[in-house]
Amino acid sequence: MSEYYIRQPEENEARGPYTIPKITDLIESGKADRETLYYDEDREDWIPIVESQSLSDILFPEKKHLNLRAKEVADTINADESEARTVTVDEMLAASEGRTEDTKHLKTKGTNMERAAAISLPALGVMMILSAISNIYPGWAIIQLITEEKDYLLLLQHPKLILGCLDAFLALCCFLAVTDAFPVIRFRAMVGLGYFAYIAWSWGDTNQLIAVAVGSIAAFICTITLNLYVMIVCAAAGILGMGALAVFSIMGS
Structure with missing residues (x-):
């Protein structure tokens, strides 16, 4: 699992390394926010979380409003379960270890x-x-x-x-x-x-x-x-x- 070093803009000392769940806990407790800086190895610099689209989407997911009509709900309920894609345990482990295409760069x-x-x-x-x-x-x-x-x-x-x-x-x-x-x-x-x-x-x-x-x-x-x-x-x-x-x-x- 990827880990990050973070610090507040007014601080000089970094904290970490923290995993994504740990940073989420810090955000929920008010100890981190969108302006909190994290170390970006590609840029070799400290940048705000809000400037990283991928990291921002993970830590600050948009809350979507549920606005479904009755027919859509019924269609979803009655949908054939065989159509849903099954996620295997191996795939979950590969994602957590950074072995998938979507997570490989984070692991590196x-x-x-x-x-x-x-x-x-x-x-x-x-x-x-x-x-x-x-x-x-x-x-x-x-x-x-x-x-x-x-x-x-x-x-x-x-x-x-x-x-x-x-x-x-x-x-x-x-x-x-x-x-x-x-x-x-x-x-x-x-x-x-x-x-x-x-x-x-x-x-x-x-x-x-x-x-x-x-x-x-x-x-x-x-x-x-x-x-x-x-x-x-x-x-x-x-x-x-x-x-x-x-x-x-x-x-x-």
Whole structure:
């Protein structure tokens, strides 16, 4: 069954994925309406439900007025039941699984979005682990000193270590499928891009500058896209960029 991510026009965070019956329940409870946005994979954009004729017809079916004459009712009642088309169980299952011509495109869209969502969390987890290594490894001696002397305030003098601990925590959130951490990861990616890119630029280290830019931008995109192909490219680029940063840090130490 097809699933959709939805959000209100004034909201930034998406909800879902929801099946059609679940969205119908939200509409009946007043938590969604015709202006609610859903993610259209073909357009790669959020559009109102009302702009999709097929989806709008399903979620907001027109209420037809019953206006039958007596003869029409009698003809329907007396009609030969053998003329009615029989729907088999196999046909019902095929429709629900998106194997019919009418529902095949819906199944494909839902499957691609599900695959993209499934890739994002482990990919981001690996990126954050590699970023944590690049920030923590050069200061490992300082961590040992803090542990031995129990002077934890010393950690405040080393912002990269604090950032590395945050990266490790965000990696744990990703591996535990905590999608609420996505806004923090986006913020972390942009702060890291500005801070570390400036340092690499000031040092004239082009390789590190490129690695920071690729890893940070890819991590940011992985938290906002549900396009399968974009997700695959960004996941690979992000892991490569963060991995290069970790290698540079280890070699530099």
